[in-house]
Amino acid sequence: xxxxxxxxxxxxxxxxxxxxxxxxxxxxxxxxxxxxxxxxxxxxxxxxxxxxxxxxxxxxxxxxxxxxxxxxxxxxxxxxxxxxxxxxxxxxxxxxxxxxxxxxxxxxxxxxxxxxxxxxxxxxxxxxxxxxxxxxxxxxxxxxxxxxxxxxxxxxxxxxxxxxxxxxxxxxxxxxxxxxxxxxxxxxxxxxxxxxxxxxxxxxxxxxx
Amino acid sequence: xxxxxxxxxxxxxxxxxxxxxxxxxxxxxxxxxxxxxxxxxxxxxxxxxxxxxxxxxxxxxxxxxxxxxxxxxxxxxxxxxxxxxxxxxxxxxxxxxxxxxxxxxxxxxxxxxxxxxxxxxxxxxxxxxxxxxxxxxxxxxxxxxxxxxxxxxxxxxxxxxxxxxxxxxxxxxxxxxxxxxxxxxxxxxxxxxxxxxxxxxxxxxxxxxxxxxxxxxxxxxxxxxxxxxxxxxxxxxxxxxxxxxxxxxxxxxxxxxxxxxxxxxxxxxxxxxxxxxxxxxxxxxxxxxxxxxxxxxxxxxxxxxxxxxxxxxxxxxxxxxxxxxxxxxxxxxxxxxxxxxxxxxxxxxxxxxxxxxxxxxxxxxxxxxxxxxxxxx
Numbered sequence: 001x002x003x004x005x006x007x008x009x010x011x012x013x014x015x016x017x018x019x020x021x022x023x024x025x026x027x028x029x030x031x032x033x034x035x036x037x038x039x040x041x042x043x044x045x046x047x048x049x050x051x052x053x054x055x056x057x058x059x060x061x062x063x064x065x066x067x068x069x070x071x072x073x074x075x076x077x078x079x080x081x082x083x084x085x086x087x088x089x090x091x092x093x094x095x096x097x098x099x100x101x102x103x104x105x106x107x108x109x110x111x112x113x114x115x116x117x118x119x120x121x122x123x124x125x126x127x128x129x130x131x132x133x134x135x136x137x138x139x140x141x142x143x144x145x146x147x148x149x150x151x152x153x154x155x156x157x158x159x160x161x162x163x164x165x166x167x168x169x170x171x172x173x174x175x176x177x178x179x180x181x182x183x184x185x186x187x188x189x190x191x192x193x194x195x196x197x198x199x200x201x202x203x204x205x206x207x208x209x
Numbered sequence: 210x211x212x213x214x215x216x217x218x219x220x221x222x223x224x225x226x227x228x229x230x231x232x233x234x235x236x237x238x239x240x241x242x243x244x245x246x247x248x249x250x251x252x253x254x255x256x257x258x259x260x261x262x263x264x265x266x267x268x269x270x271x272x273x274x275x276x277x278x279x280x281x282x283x284x285x286x287x288x289x290x291x292x293x294x295x296x297x298x299x300x301x302x303x304x305x306x307x308x309x310x311x312x313x314x315x316x317x318x319x320x321x322x323x324x325x326x327x328x329x330x331x332x333x334x335x336x337x338x339x340x341x342x343x344x345x346x347x348x349x350x351x352x353x354x355x356x357x358x359x360x361x362x363x364x365x366x367x368x369x370x371x372x373x374x375x376x377x378x379x380x381x382x383x384x385x386x387x388x389x390x391x392x393x394x395x396x397x398x399x400x401x402x403x404x405x406x407x408x409x410x411x412x413x414x415x416x417x418x419x420x421x422x423x424x425x426x427x428x429x430x431x432x433x434x435x436x437x438x439x440x441x442x443x444x445x446x447x448x449x450x451x452x453x454x455x456x457x458x459x460x461x462x463x464x465x466x467x468x469x470x471x472x473x474x475x476x477x478x479x480x481x482x483x484x485x486x487x488x489x490x491x492x493x494x495x496x497x498x499x500x501x502x503x504x505x506x507x508x509x510x511x512x513x514x515x516x517x518x519x520x521x522x523x524x525x526x527x528x529x530x531x532x533x534x535x536x537x538x539x540x541x542x543x544x545x546x547x548x549x550x551x552x553x554x555x556x557x558x559x560x561x562x563x564x565x566x567x568x569x570x571x572x573x574x575x576x577x578x579x580x581x582x583x584x585x586x
Contacts, residue, residue, distance in 0.1 A: 011405060053451070055448060060401060094307065095306065096310075098316075146313070147532075148310070148566070176482075181531065181534045182534060
């Protein structure tokens, strides 16, 4: 029989959720079960980066993870939800309402042990930077499918500089229209069109292992 | 400097057919009305708040000079005929979005699983079918009647008389891939769930929808002088789905369409956004000189030429970010490299990746047109 980790890799939604429930019923520690789910997600990420799995499988495994988390959350005693690897804040900025890429990155970052704040879509750069002061992220991400949105990303980065917040964070940008040129224009640290590459970039810097 | 010896339509058809070289490399500019407005110093919202869209296109042609044509004839229409309508909600600058934003779709789960059953039973396209039901669900009114191919093409011909590229405005139909339509209508994650966990049902829906499209294509070919069918998919490629999904849910239906177009001695010009590199080998056994692929720079166009050989015309590829942030020299060098590699034997059309971004620099558009006008074979 496949393990929970393998079920997540195989995007076997029904099997994985049944397995999570069965493990809890059998008295297994919720934190250990969560750990197995996260191992499955890490493996999915690795297989995605080597081209053996595809975006659809990355998304579906993320959906399984979210479902599993819903079941596990009440059982995870306060303070036992696992040590967070770092804080990640993400948004699609003003003038862009696309959310798919942003949501995928947010789910993957959560599955890799980050504390994630998703600010949503069409977010004013000023509001985003204001919220940074409270959340104190280690990484911020901007996702977009529209070239005019690079101006908003640049505005957010410029504002971070004005507010003295830029040095403390790594800025990631992503989306089909981003490139090395737009990374330089925005003043970001990292650019990708591959959600998992963004997660790996953050993981490498905080040592996710 | 060479001399033009072909009409715009001959130039484009020769490049698309890719059996001989055209007189020079053709140019598709693919400007949205919003981009035209912005190039005229207006905010894009003007298009949706009383401005006259065609007026801005005329001004752009006056400023930059004309080009050879475009991929879809409906680029020039403010309203897309209902047949091509996809059940997705659009947000407009000046109405739902800031005045200087681009029109965007707000992807939500708009189609239900019950709609699948009804498509299999009754079909999808038309006011009296599922498309009409979805229209009513979204706009709370009846879907307008859809004119037949003959009427549609006559109306289009009349409308396009005002533009210099009117002769190429008679494509034999413009269709969105059923795979793409369902992915938008259901929205990405529910549709991905459907593909993985309800495959048999989705397969039947896609088969029904493609049969309906092929009927329409057969009809369009009766009335057009420009035998090109335009087909759009931005979701089925390996950038998103494993090849086993592509081979089951896209390829067989696309093959059926390509064969139908081939039977009419036509060309299937397909807009493939995102990276399709892994999918390309699976098109190698399609009928020769029937396919043309429009790529958006995420698929490596040089690799595409190597994989597909001299049987498939390649179109587009200029990265949007280069048009916005690059220099005219970079744009020219990029296009010249494409012409010298992908297009050295013909079979290449200059065009932006997907479309020219709304904030493209005017001097980069000029550079793009200049290279095309000077690139004689």
